[in-house]
Amino acid sequence: MTIKEIAQLAGVSSAAVSRYLNGGYISEEKKDQIRKVIEETGYQPSAQARILRTKKACLVGVVVPKINSETISRVTAGIEQVLSSRGYQMLLASTDNDPVKEITYLKLFESYPVDGIVLIGTVITGDHRKFLKNAKVPVVVVGQYTKYANCIYHDDHGAGKAMGKLVAARLKSPSAGSADTAPSGSKYGKAAYIGVTKEDKAVGIAREDGFRSGLKAEGIELEPEYIRTADFTMDAGYRAAMDLLESRDDIRIISCATDTIAAGAIEALLAHRRKEIPRSAVGSATRMQYILDHSEIQVTGFGDNQFLKAVTGGISTVHFGYKTSGIRGAELLLDVIERGEKIPIEMKLGFRLVE
Amino acid sequence: MTIKEIAQLAGVSSAAVSRYLNGGYISEEKKDQIRKVIEETGYQPSAQARILRTKKACLVGVVVPKINSETISRVTAGIEQVLSSRGYQMLLASTDNDPVKEITYLKLFESYPVDGIVLIGTVITGDHRKFLKNAKVPVVVVGQYTKYANCIYHDDHGAGKAMGKLVAARLKSPSAGSADTAPSGSKYGKAAYIGVTKEDKAVGIAREDGFRSGLKAEGIELEPEYIRTADFTMDAGYRAAMDLLESRDDIRIISCATDTIAAGAIEALLAHRRKEIPRSAVGSATRMQYILDHSEIQVTGFGDNQFLKAVTGGISTVHFGYKTSGIRGAELLLDVIERGEKIPIEMKLGFRLVE
DNA sequence: CTGTTAGCGCATTCAA
DNA sequence: TTGAATGCGCTAACAG
Numbered sequence: 001m002t003i004k005e006i007a008q009l010a011g012v013s014s015a016a017v018s019r020y021l022n023g024g025y026i027s028e029e030k031k032d033q034i035r036k037v038i039e040e041t042g043y044q045p046s047a048q049a050r051i052l053r054t055k056k057a058c059l060v061g062v063v064v065p066k067i068n069s070e071t072i073s074r075v076t077a078g079i080e081q082v083l084s085s086r087g088y089q090m091l092l093a094s095t096d097n098d099p100v101k102e103i104t105y106l107k108l109f110e111s112y113p114v115d116g117i118v119l120i121g122t123v124i125t126g127d128h129r130k131f132l133k134n135a136k137v138p139v140v141v142v143g144q145y146t147k148y149a150n151c152i153y154h155d156d157h158g159a160g161k162a163m164g165k166l167v168a169a170r171l172k173s174p175s176a177g178s179a180d181t182a183p184s185g186s187k188y189g190k191a192a193y194i195g196v197t198k199e200d201k202a203v204g205i206a207r208e209d210g211f212r213s214g215l216k217a218e219g220i221e222l223e224p225e226y227i228r229t230a231d232f233t234m235d236a237g238y239r240a241a242m243d244l245l246e247s248r249d250d251i252r253i254i255s256c257a258t259d260t261i262a263a264g265a266i267e268a269l270l271a272h273r274r275k276e277i278p279r280s281a282v283g284s285a286t287r288m289q290y291i292l293d294h295s296e297i298q299v300t301g302f303g304d305n306q307f308l309k310a311v312t313g314g315i316s317t318v319h320f321g322y323k324t325s326g327i328r329g330a331e332l333l334l335d336v337i338e339r340g341e342k343i344p345i346e347m348k349l350g351f352r353l354v355e
Numbered sequence: 356m357t358i359k360e361i362a363q364l365a366g367v368s369s370a371a372v373s374r375y376l377n378g379g380y381i382s383e384e385k386k387d388q389i390r391k392v393i394e395e396t397g398y399q400p401s402a403q404a405r406i407l408r409t410k411k412a413c414l415v416g417v418v419v420p421k422i423n424s425e426t427i428s429r430v431t432a433g434i435e436q437v438l439s440s441r442g443y444q445m446l447l448a449s450t451d452n453d454p455v456k457e458i459t460y461l462k463l464f465e466s467y468p469v470d471g472i473v474l475i476g477t478v479i480t481g482d483h484r485k486f487l488k489n490a491k492v493p494v495v496v497v498g499q500y501t502k503y504a505n506c507i508y509h510d511d512h513g514a515g516k517a518m519g520k521l522v523a524a525r526l527k528s529p530s531a532g533s534a535d536t537a538p539s540g541s542k543y544g545k546a547a548y549i550g551v552t553k554e555d556k557a558v559g560i561a562r563e564d565g566f567r568s569g570l571k572a573e574g575i576e577l578e579p580e581y582i583r584t585a586d587f588t589m590d591a592g593y594r595a596a597m598d599l600l601e602s603r604d605d606i607r608i609i610s611c612a613t614d615t616i617a618a619g620a621i622e623a624l625l626a627h628r629r630k631e632i633p634r635s636a637v638g639s640a641t642r643m644q645y646i647l648d649h650s651e652i653q654v655t656g657f658g659d660n661q662f663l664k665a666v667t668g669g670i671s672t673v674h675f676g677y678k679t680s681g682i683r684g685a686e687l688l689l690d691v692i693e694r695g696e697k698i699p700i701e702m703k704l705g706f707r708l709v710e
Numbered sequence: 711c712t713g714t715t716a717g718c719g720c721a722t723t724c725a726a
Numbered sequence: 727t728t729g730a731a732t733g734c735g736c737t738a739a740c741a742g
Contacts, residue, residue: 002735013713018737025711042489047466048407049735052718059463067447068428076422076449089463092422092447094431108414108444111402112467134397234665260662267665307615310589310622312666357719368729373721380727404719407734 001043010037021045051113058088060333061109062118063102066232067094069260070305071322075120075142078326086334088115097232103127110136116333118142118326119149122232123199138336142329144202145346150332152325152347156206156302159318159351163207163300164214164222166316166353167191167253170298171220189252191215192226194240194265196257207257207302226251230261237264238271245272245297255300259308259317262301266312269297304354319352356398365392376400406468413443415688416464417473420452421587424615425660426677430475430497433681441689443470452587458482465491471688473497474504477587478554493691497684499557500701505687507680507702511561511657514673514706518562518655519569519577521671521708522546522608525653526575544607546570547581549595549620551612562612562657581606585616592619593626600627600652610655614663614672617656621667624652659709674707 003021007014010033019026020034037043051057060083064072076092083090091114093105102119106128109117116137121128121144132139132148141151171188195208212222228244230236240261241254245268254269256262301308304319328347335341358376362369365388374381375389392398406412415438419427431447438445446469448460457474461483464472471492476483476499487494487503496506526543550563567577583599585591595616596609600623609624611617656663659674683702690696 003737004735014735015713015715015737016711019712022737024737027711030712044462044466044491046407046468046735047463048403048468049718050737052401052403052407052720052735053737055718066428067422067431068425070423073421073423077451080449080451089460090448092449093445094435094447096432096435105444107399108402111399113401113403136399234662238665263662263666270668307589307618307662308666310593311618311663313625358721359719369719370721370729370731371727374728377721379721382727385728401719404734405721407719407736408721410734 001041003045006034006037006041006043009041010034057113057115059091059114060088060116060118060330061091061093061105061112061114062120063093063095063105063109064120065095065097065102065122067092070307071258071303071320072120074322075326075329078323078328079118079330080326082327082330082334088334097122099123099125099127103131106131106135106139113137116140116337118329118333121146121151122203123197124201125199138333140329140333140336142325144200147344147346150336150345152329152332152349153202154320154325154349155351156202157210159302159320159353160207160210160212161214161217162210162351162353163255163302163316163318164211164216165218166214166355167211167255167300168215168218168220171252172218188220190226190248190250191220191222192228192244192248192251192254193222194228194230194237194244194254194256194261196230196232196261203257203302211255230257230264232258232260234260234264234267237261238268239264241265241268241299242272245269251297253298253300257302259301259303259305259315262299262315262317263305263308265299266315269299314354317354319354321349321351325349356396358400361389361392361396361398364396365389412468412470414446414469415443415471415473415685416446416448416460416467416469417475418448418450418457418460418464419475420450420457420477422447422449425662426613426658426675427475429677430681430684433678433683434473434685435681437682437685437689443689452477454478454480454482458486461486461490461494468492471495471692473684473688476501476506477558478552479556480554493688495684495688495691497680499555502699502701505691505700507684507687507704508557509675509680509704510706511557512565514657514675514708515562515565515567516569516572517565517706517708518610518657518671518673519566519571520573521569521710522566522610522655523570523573523575526607527573543575545581545603545605546575546577547583547599547603547606547609548577549583549585549592549599549609549611549616551585551587551616558612558657566610585612585619587613587615589615589619589622592616593623594619596620596623596654597627600624606652608653608655612657614656614658614660614670617654617670617672618660618663620654621670624654669709672709674709676704676706680704 003014003017007017012030017034080090095101117139119141121141124146129148139149141149145153196204198204215222228240230240254265256265300316302318304317358369358372362372367385372389435445450456472494474496476496479501484503494504496504500508551559553559570577583595585595609620611620655671657673659672
């Protein structure tokens with residue numbers, strides 16, 4: 001069905017139909033004829049052709065590293081809220097943490113085309129910078145700092161530092177339930193850290209550096225043997241934590257770069273303790289309770305994951321304004337799209353420590 | 356940058372550039388000239404115009420009810436796997452469980468256009484049926500049965516029934532840790548169920564009916580006072596479970612229609628027990644352990660959520676082949692797109708009980 | 711208010 | 727092999 005056919009059936013010109021569709025001048029009489037034909041045929045205009053003509057899609061593309069993430073979904077919720085209130089729709093492309101796919105999808109959106117792109121950033125490669133420099137549509141980067149596009153990022157360093165100080169304070173205070181079981185071999189017991197790739201400036205570098213400096217401010221070193229790297233999955237967190245637990249026996253706190261990794265660390269903690277307690281020692285039904293009771297190792301994260309909080313009662317973590325960054329990001333983007341705002345903007349958002 | 360400008364700069368016709376881009380006949384000499392110009396200018400063809408011309412986007416749209424869900428991400432992972440291996444890209448649209456938005460995005464994809472659509476279904480309204488009947492592009496529905504499109508769904512009734520039987524067996528056996536604390540007022544203690552809207556045929560009706568018939572097969576009734584309805588969120592699960600716990604004191608098992616709801620129920624269980632135990636009764640650090648130790652109420656779910664399993668040690672749940680349904684769905688869709696397969700297909704996938 | 715016309719950027723005839 | 731010409735479906739001038 002094309003506009004031409006509708007015009008013929010209604011006995012008018014295609015321009016008249018176009019006007020009917022877009023609210024231009026048209027007589028009531030012809031309006032009725034056209035409406036009738038459209039209803040009968042179920043005609044729907046091709047967004048495609050319209051966009052080719054008008055260069056306006058009322059559509060924004062969002063490139064995300066993965067789908068199944070509270071963090072991401074908070075950001076997209078913020079974006080969606082702003083977009084829909086201003087008459088835009090949102091399309092998502094998930095890259096599964098593959099920088100190559102990320103470029104591919106950025107280009108897809110660019111040529112598809114959408115009116116603007118939000119990139120929820122992780123690793124910014126040279127290809128990314130090249131793309132950002134030459135992009136034909138406005139792009140806003142959320143979650144990473146870059147000078148090649150408008151960006152909104154979080155105070156990851158500050159958050160890391162705050163967490164480092166918190167951990168230091170915990171290490172210095174006697175353990176809550178049983179001071180007598182404090183690990184030997186060290187004055188306080190050790191802090192361990194599970195980070196992510198350094199290619200991720202925000203999560204990989206800023207959080208870890210901040211964490212280290214937070215500890216240091218309280219006179220505690222983060223020792224290299226107590227550091228592991230994981231990717232952004234629970235499984236990786238599990239493996240890294242298990243590795244830590246099996247190679248060191250004086251760990252008091254395992255701090256993780258994300259709550260998802262922390263969830264894996266918690267799993268590892270449970271599994272590790274289970275190993276250490278012979279099956280016969282306690283009844284199977286109460287083993288978990290026994291394990292928890294005797295575990296003096298704490299886990300901390302970043303991100304304030306609500307799911308984790310619900311089922312575990314909550315770990316120490318950091319709340320970032322992810323929804324806010326989505327909102328601000330979308331607003332920035334629309335400013336460029338609709339008002340041609342040319343002044344580059346960098347925006348840094350704060351955090352809140354959650355104990 | 357258009358193909359025409361490139362042609363001028365390279366001193367050839369636009370058709371030659373088009374052939375260069377699409378692998379048609381062209382001399383090495385001209386190939387070089389064109390390549391040079393394209394590299395210099397950073398030209399990128401407009402996918403848009405190409406699609407208008409060729410009616411082929413190599414693109415599939417996926418409409419999902421929400422982003423932040425293990426279930427959904429497993430399905431989309433399956434879809435993506437098939438699509439990318441066959442040279443397609445995937446775009447996502449999230450509807451936030453709003454049936455109206457769902458239609459909007461379906462239409463967007465239809466007219467944008469994509470080559471095919473996968474709808475991860477929840478509620479199928481009259482508007483949905485109308486759309487499916489008249490859709491200009493092939494659509495596959497995943498997760499719900501429908502006769503208006505190719506569909507892949509799961510044996511929710513069977514899964515519910517299996518879970519019902521499992522729960523019945525649990526109710527009949529003495530409670531693991533402390534038979535002496537078995538709730539009074541009933542022979543076995545009661546089963547409660549937190550379901551979702553009946554508008555969702557698969558999750559809302561099939562699972563609950565199956566669950567009920569599973570209990571009944573073992574001679575146990577699911578009583579109306581022990582049933583609540585929640586939406587697909589943890590919060591709703593929390594509220595529903597809290598409501599159950601506060602109104603009934605003989606519940607032994609709370610079965611939930613999804614693992615996400617179950618997570619909320621677990622949270623409620625923790626909070627409820629916490630309330631019942633005066634703060635002074637036990638030290639704060641060991642309260643959680645105390646609570647868990649004395650809770651004889653079990654929670655079950657559906658979906659086999661790995662995050663939940665990791666941080667809680669796992670509840671009884673049902674594993675559905677979500678990734679498989681994504682894979683099959685994408686294959687079905689591509690069969691229609693590429694081979695014009697016309698025979699309608701309905702596909703039902705099984706499940707595995709996870710204790 | 712209305713219809714005719716001329717493209718948007720590209721791929722594909724067709725004739726050379 | 728190549729280029730000129732045509733049209734995908736639509737909107738925006740323009741002249742009526």
